[in-house]
Amino acid sequence: MERHFDEELKDLNLLILKMASVAEEAIFKSVEALRRQDKKLAEEVIGSDKIIDDLELEIDERCIDLLATKQPMAKDLRFITTGIRITTDLERIADLAVDIAERAEELVDQPLVKPLIDIPKLAVLAQEMVKGALDSFVKRDIDLARNVRNRDDEADHLRDLVQKELIEIVSQDGSKAPRSIPLLLVARHLERICDHATNIAEDVVYMVEGMVIKHRPF
Amino acid sequence: MERHFDEELKDLNLLILKMASVAEEAIFKSVEALRRQDKKLAEEVIGSDKIIDDLELEIDERCIDLLATKQPMAKDLRFITTGIRITTDLERIADLAVDIAERAEELVDQPLVKPLIDIPKLAVLAQEMVKGALDSFVKRDIDLARNVRNRDDEADHLRDLVQKELIEIVSQDGSKAPRSIPLLLVARHLERICDHATNIAEDVVYMVEGMVIKHRPF
Numbered sequence: 001m002e003r004h005f006d007e008e009l010k011d012l013n014l015l016i017l018k019m020a021s022v023a024e025e026a027i028f029k030s031v032e033a034l035r036r037q038d039k040k041l042a043e044e045v046i047g048s049d050k051i052i053d054d055l056e057l058e059i060d061e062r063c064i065d066l067l068a069t070k071q072p073m074a075k076d077l078r079f080i081t082t083g084i085r086i087t088t089d090l091e092r093i094a095d096l097a098v099d100i101a102e103r104a105e106e107l108v109d110q111p112l113v114k115p116l117i118d119i120p121k122l123a124v125l126a127q128e129m130v131k132g133a134l135d136s137f138v139k140r141d142i143d144l145a146r147n148v149r150n151r152d153d154e155a156d157h158l159r160d161l162v163q164k165e166l167i168e169i170v171s172q173d174g175s176k177a178p179r180s181i182p183l184l185l186v187a188r189h190l191e192r193i194c195d196h197a198t199n200i201a202e203d204v205v206y207m208v209e210g211m212v213i214k215h216r217p218f
Numbered sequence: 219m220e221r222h223f224d225e226e227l228k229d230l231n232l233l234i235l236k237m238a239s240v241a242e243e244a245i246f247k248s249v250e251a252l253r254r255q256d257k258k259l260a261e262e263v264i265g266s267d268k269i270i271d272d273l274e275l276e277i278d279e280r281c282i283d284l285l286a287t288k289q290p291m292a293k294d295l296r297f298i299t300t301g302i303r304i305t306t307d308l309e310r311i312a313d314l315a316v317d318i319a320e321r322a323e324e325l326v327d328q329p330l331v332k333p334l335i336d337i338p339k340l341a342v343l344a345q346e347m348v349k350g351a352l353d354s355f356v357k358r359d360i361d362l363a364r365n366v367r368n369r370d371d372e373a374d375h376l377r378d379l380v381q382k383e384l385i386e387i388v389s390q391d392g393s394k395a396p397r398s399i400p401l402l403l404v405a406r407h408l409e410r411i412c413d414h415a416t417n418i419a420e421d422v423v424y425m426v427e428g429m430v431i432k433h434r435p436f
Contacts, residue, residue: 057424060299063299064295064296064299064428067285067295067299068292068295071289073286074286077282077285077286081278081281081282081285081299081302084299084302084303085302085303085306088303088306088307088417089306167395167396167399170388170392170395170399171392171393171395171396172392173392174388174389174390174391174392174393174394174395175389175392176392177385177388177389177392177395178385178389181385181388181399181402184399185406188403199306206275210282
């Protein structure tokens with residue numbers, strides 16, 4: 001028996017949310033691995049990348065099948081094409097968590113050049129932005145999406161703080177470069193995660209506005 | 219009069235190729251700006267980002283319209299959904315060229331810490347990979363796509379070379395950090411461009427294989 005279109009859309013929603021929560025968890029764990037210098041946790045993040053890749057394939061297949069078999073119009077069409085774009089961003093977010101975990105592995109046997117303060121803040125921001133962007137997608141909530149987009153400057157600011165401080169440390173003592181540069185990169189990886197969350201939020205704004213345009217009486 | 223579907227697909231092809239060539243040019247110019255310490259050229263790259271964003275919107279709109287009005291099946295459906303994904307990658311590639319141009323601006327008034335050798339090589343590789351990936355998409359050529367994907371290791375290797383050399387320079391003389399770290403980041407930006415080209419190539423493999431599966435007699 002053919003399943004109802006609304007049910008299939010709900011399933012698609014759930015799968016995308018699942019992919020997002022795996023990505024969020026990877027961000028959290030990668031920074032925890034760095035903070036606690038925990039090699040096993042870093043490896044766990046690196047290993048979890050396959051789950052994300054499989055989810056991406058599954059979601060894409062479902063989107064393409066829905067397009068092919070249900071030939072959705074207007075708002076459902078936009079929802080599904082936005083879904084295709086969002087999985088790309090989530091996959092990159094998970095890749096960046098793997099990048100962070102690799103930096104954590106590089107630093108696991110050496111004392112940290114400084115206590116981590118702004119990096120964990122940036123990690124929390126990144127997780128909140130990813131969560132907010134996905135909520136805005138599922139609820140088709142343009143205000144929530146705009147909220148996420150507005151926090152991108154915060155991310156840039158935190159990354160700049162980390163970067164400036166680490167360049168100062170290295171300028172004063174070049175021998176600290178191999179322990180400082182990975183941290184500088186982690187701040188950049190986290191800021192890029194925020195960029196991807198911003199992209200998702202912008203796609204949602206565009207999706208909702210497109211829906212509105214398509215639904216205007218003239 | 220309604221236009222023919224094949225013609226509209228051809229137009230879509232041309233638009234995607236145009237977006238790719240703007241992105242390729244931005245990569246070239248951003249690294250030229252760095253090499254020649256040319257502030258004006260760097261600004262030009264930063265300004266060209268709007269062209270890419272406009273092209274992305276236009277291509278997406280056309281894809282969504284084609285999905286809505288023509289309800290394409292099988293291979294055309296996959297071609298269009300792959301098109302949606304590719305514009306996302308091209309937009310990120312252009313963003314990364316802007317990142318490189320911003321690093322070029324930071325370095326414009328200071329002598330380079332070392333002559334640039336591997337960075338221009340990496341830039342050429344990045345342009346070739348982007349071009350190859352797009353060719354493979356338009357020609358639906360799985361061998362060409364696999365070729366692009368196989369060059370990703372070259373990109374990682376070149377980035378690692380640049381990174382190692384610059385960390386050594388900074389380790390020996392910390393005061394060179396503010397001039398070395400932007401170059402290290404440029405190598406990373408270029409390697410990420412190669413990653414995006416690889417993503418496009420993988421999407422093409424997946425698209426062509428998907429077409430084959432859909433076309434199997436059983």
